[in-house]
Amino acid sequence: MPDAATAMRVVELAGGVGGAKLAHGLQAHLGERLSVIVNTGDDLERHGLLVCPDHDTVMYTLAGIDNREWGWGLAGETFAASEMLARYGEETWFRLGDRDLATHIVRTRRLREGERLTTVSLKLQAALGVRAAILPMADEPVRTRVRTDEGWLDFQTYFVGRHQEPEVHEVRFDGIEAARATPEVLSALAGADAIVVAPSNPFVSVAPILAVAGIRDALDAARARGVPVAAISGIVGGRAIKGPADRMFASLGGEAPSALAVARRYAGWVDLFVLDDVDAALEPGVRDLGVDTVVTDTLMVDDASRARLAGEVLGALAARCRPAVSRDGAGEA
């Protein structure tokens, strides 16, 4: 990877697990030069506490304390409080570990004391030694809801409570009208040398971020400055790596799930699209959309593969960067 790549300031748009893995790879190269704008549409209140699943997944992963075995939550997590909550008659289908609860307790207290979600989040990250900045897409609450055969459901009721079983026919982001890009998000985008869209769900992870007033404009402004945008397909071999994105392509997008279908959704504001080797045959179709391509192994199964994919994406972005990187990259690399 060229030195210029590690000298870039990069903004990643991310949902949960896929976004966290890519962020982990990017942080290995960039350290504090990485900012991750995370979806908050998945947030929910449990037991009177604000839970931010996407933020916390990225935070725990970047702090190196995520539970690799389970693929969610914290390493060495226990559930003593949850068992007691159940004894008190609380619904515990959204299972919160003891260590994880501490995060929600501290966040909720600080928000009640009047701090912004962004400020609270940055302090939590700093306490855990996270080098990148993880920025909630907005300080105002946004709540994703999905219309299913069972009616409108809160996102986590659908995702965790109903195990993504019901078909999703419509998605809405409650509160999105009042949500505004934060100063931190705008500053990160204004200072970005490159932007990366994680292999997250286009419908319920990336779409809410883009729907926040000010974010799409800031992305367009960055591109107008020559800042390249890369996106990585979360659909590999026609299947979602994780979650219901593949089924949503059919029920929401009206087409079969594929890397090409992902590229089609992002065409117009993405310059570079990263497909997995197994989808190499789709590359010409993506190029026909006017989007450049990188074909590589996109599965992030361990630290090494996370860092390798991130490095490859950064290298491809650096090769496209014009004034932004040459401005300060050479001296600092």
Next chain:
Amino acid sequence: MPDAATAMRVVELAGGVGGAKLAHGLQAHLGERLSVIVNTGDDLERHGLLVCPDHDTVMYTLAGIDNREWGWGLAGETFAASEMLARYGEETWFRLGDRDLATHIVRTRRLREGERLTTVSLKLQAALGVRAAILPMADEPVRTRVRTDEGWLDFQTYFVGRHQEPEVHEVRFDGIEAARATPEVLSALAGADAIVVAPSNPFVSVAPILAVAGIRDALDAARARGVPVAAISGIVGGRAIKGPADRMFASLGGEAPSALAVARRYAGWVDLFVLDDVDAALEPGVRDLGVDTVVTDTLMVDDASRARLAGEVLGALAARCRPAVSRDGAGEA
């Protein structure tokens, strides 16, 4: 013990550990005929959650899930959340276990939703299978503060944070002017056949209960009906069984700590005073105050000794009960 004793409806005034042990003994005889009015002056906010140490000590003890080994908290308790709270920079000198945290989380949420502390508390107790009713002395917040050589301290800062080291020169109950006896407290006192004052700290456990508007009047009204009141000395052999009550007799009461000094504080509204065998020599002094006496082994080291002491107190009270017990006791015993 006479049958009449177990048919009585009894109200106990209680602080934490001593009150909990006696309540446990009383509950063994009385089941749901026991109501415990607990001090709330020790309550505090930690991490944005309302913690009620006296209530919870009594509740966990009556539910049989208290930690006998430590003398506080829950059996099998763990501290994973607390370690994480510390990592976030939270003060954790008031150590909250994972199971215990669940209690505070549920209580805080329900209070925020507008429920009264009494209602919330009764539901928590019911969920844990407590048979007696544990009634907070008031729904309004009361916070005990103590003036020490280090200035005014919140009670738990003094008690836990400073390990009761500083001398206490003055006690005040912030919020007491606004506190009112709850309907549940008034109903329990109105229906009581006998009243028991636990071997709790007279200055910081019993005094705040008596200071709540309406409680002293209800006690007087009960006594006027012929309802006997017994108190058990928490000072044995000149020493407090637990806590700083002995030192407070010197610094606040202006006299040496002794069972007689306790009796002196309660004389006028207590009919029967229970002294430990080691203090038998003080019995004449207590009788000189116009208070009857029971001299027995008052140490509650296990279930059997708790039940035995409670039974002895109940027996002595039943012997003094006039119309109240004969009214409904015979048929139900």
